[in-house]
Amino acid sequence: MTDTLAPTPKPGILDIAPYVGGKASIAGIAEPMKLSSNENSLGAGALAREAFAASLSKIHIYPDGHALKLRAGVADHYGLEPGRLIFGNGSDEVFALLNQVYLTAGDNVVVSQYGFLAYQISAKGCEAEVRQAPETNYKCDVEAMLALVDDRTRLVYISSPSNPTGSYNTGEEIRRLHAGLASNVILVVDEAYAEYVAAPDWETSLPLARDAANIVVTRTFSKIHGLGGLRIGFGYAPLAVCQAVDRIRLPFNVNCAGLEAALAALSDEAHQKASRDLVQTWLPRLTQAIRGFGFEVLPSVGNFILVIFPEEGRTASAANEHLMSRGIIVRAVGGYGLPNALRITIGTEDQNRAVLDALSEFAAG
Ligand SMILES: Cc1ncc(COP(=O)(O)O)c(C=O)c1O
Structure with a gap:
């Protein structure tokens, strides 16, 4: 047959x-x-390398699925509530998890014309439409983003600084974007390159996220910390978002060597x-x-x-x-x-x- x-x-x-x-x-x-790939050309720091080497004796043990030590370290370092952190296999996985939790067929996400491609790929994998807002001078235009939002929009992605253009949006622009969104639309602010910014009118959106029920700010250990190969990123999110993500997150999505190295990297000023x-x-x-x-x-x-x-x-x-x-x-x-x-x-x-x-x-x- x-x-x-x-x-x-x-x-x-x-x-x-x-x-x-x-x-x-x-x-x-x-x-x-x-x-x-915008890796750290100095590589990882000495403290992260030592922690990675020390983790060798424990690689037969499953990682802590709740990343408790790193969670406490990140919370302490940035002054955030530990329960509001989502750890991912790179911040890429945080975007994918958010898309998986919030998107069904026919929903849409709004991204900027030259925005990082990872947001779109997993959104399309959820049968969602990706709407790209035109940029002005290679910079995300928040009014153009808002013009694309409708009642099927579930997530809006902005990166500041943005890859590959290197442009950024001011805190005032990001607050305007957030203010224009209905409270059931999640604004994801990707701050993968935050630590490099010298522009005085750039500001982190972590404080804005603290009091909002619909903002997720992501950071990564792949750039300034030089740990791209270990795949650790995190999102600071409303508690309800963290709890929803935890329903589908793979139990051991972040590896043990990465957890140790990332914690050490945080303190390697x-x-x-x-x-x-x-x-x-x-x-x-x-x-x-x-x-x-x-x-x-x-x-x-x-x-x-x-x-x-x-x-x-x-x-x-x-x-x-x-x-x-x-x-x-x-x-x-x-x-x-x-x-x-x-x-x-x-x-x-x-x-x-x-x-x-x-x-x-x-x-x-
Ligand atoms: C804007 C932006 N966000 C996120 C990432 C992904 O970082 P991660 O290694 O944490 O997945 C990158 C990597 O190049 C990036 O350029």
């Missing part, structure tokens, strides 16, 4: 463009410079300072130098810059090829609707100089 039936994914699944992470290798180059100082030194230098080569560089408050190349001649794809030929991997962002741009993570001094040399050669032809 021939059976032609095949397992069929839910509607919409095969329409989702797979997430393409930053490249990690270049054929023929043993140790390329990886500046493609020297590493956080060194990481911030490196970015704050090189962000303006790279921005100015690359502008001097004749390319547009968007103002950024994250640990990366977005460089925009001409549509013809010295294009982004030609620049990417040239950088790769010099052993440098950056991120093409065509998937974000930015085919003429490359996102470059701020590296170590040597890496940044290599980027400048390569782009200066490229500009000169």
